[in-house]
Amino acid sequence: xxxxxxxxxxxQMALIALGSNAASRExxxxxxxxxxxxxxxxxxxxxxxxxxLFASPAFPAGSGPDYVNAVIRxxxxxxxxxxxxxxxxxxxxxxxxxxxxxxxxTLDLDLxxxxxxxxxxxxxxxxxRTLNLAAQRTRTPDQLILPHPRLQERAFVLVPMxxxxxxxxxxxxxxxxxxxxxxxxxxxxxxxxxID
Numbered sequence: 001x002x003x004x005x006x007x008x009x010x011x012q013m014a015l016i017a018l019g020s021n022a023a024s025r026e027x028x029x030x031x032x033x034x035x036x037x038x039x040x041x042x043x044x045x046x047x048x049x050x051x052x053l054f055a056s057p058a059f060p061a062g063s064g065p066d067y068v069n070a071v072i073r074x075x076x077x078x079x080x081x082x083x084x085x086x087x088x089x090x091x092x093x094x095x096x097x098x099x100x101x102x103x104x105x106t107l108d109l110d111l112x113x114x115x116x117x118x119x120x121x122x123x124x125x126x127x128x129r130t131l132n133l134a135a136q137r138t139r140t141p142d143q144l145i146l147p148h149p150r151l152q153e154r155a156f157v158l159v160p161m162x163x164x165x166x167x168x169x170x171x172x173x174x175x176x177x178x179x180x181x182x183x184x185x186x187x188x189x190x191x192x193x194x195i196d
Contacts, residue, residue: 013048014074014083015112015165016040017148017157021058021067022106029068030195032094036107037072039093043086045076051163053196056156068195071112071160080114080144087111112148112157116171119146125172147171152180159192 018036020029027035030053037050050072058064076083087109094107118125120143128141128149136150147170151157158181161168166178173180181189 012045012075012077012115013165014044014076014078014080014114015071015161015168016074016083016087017069017071017108017110017112017151017160019056019067019069019108019110019156020106021065032107033068033070036090036094036109037070039090040072040074040086040109043090044074044078044083046074048073048075049164051160052194054156054160055193055195057191059154059156067156069156069160069192071157071164073164080111080117080119080146083111083114084144110148110157111144111146112151112161113168114146116169117146118171119144122172125149129172153184155181155184155188155192158184159189 018033018040020032020036022029033053051070054069056067056069058067078086091105091107091109124143125145125147128145129152131139131149141149148157151161152170152173152175158177161177162181167176169176170180175183
């Protein structure tokens with residue numbers, strides 16, 4: 001007799017990164033990020049904690065104006081695919097148009113993690129996490145990858161994460177946010193400046 005597959009159980013803590021570097025309808029990037037935080041709390045569940053707002057250089061360098069970035073921790077009962085659908089709707093509601101990779105945007109929302117979930121599996125997450133920069137410029141996954149495959153490389157994600165979840169541990173790297181941030185170059189960390 002064939003055994004039933006165990007159900008994947010997702011925790012209730014989602015970590016979401018927000019960024020904006022293009023004003024929309026005369027709304028500043030900082031106000032767009034704050035509006036995005038309010039919309040996330042409405043659609044997903046209570047905002048347990050939000051980081052300060054940070055000014056961050058555009059990535060890659062020279063790709064546009066500086067960003068305003070933040071991270072929030074949200075309690076939600078939604079599974080990751082429904083969280084992503086809500087994020088895409090909120091982006092659209094804030095004037096986000098998907099165009100060129102790493103182009104300026106009114107509001108960018110990235111699902112960083114849902115507790116310690118690894119999606120779709122460790123092998124696929126690892127292959128996207130270790131993708132070289134040249135391939136990152138041209139390839140995008142056709143499925144949800146968790147944890148976000150680039151979070152450990154980006155000071156503009158890790159610095160705000162320190163405000164809301166410094167002890168969150170990457171389930172495959174076995175490193176906390178604080179440890180991942182410490183591995184980044186000092187210049188990268190210093191470039192992320194609080195604005196509130």
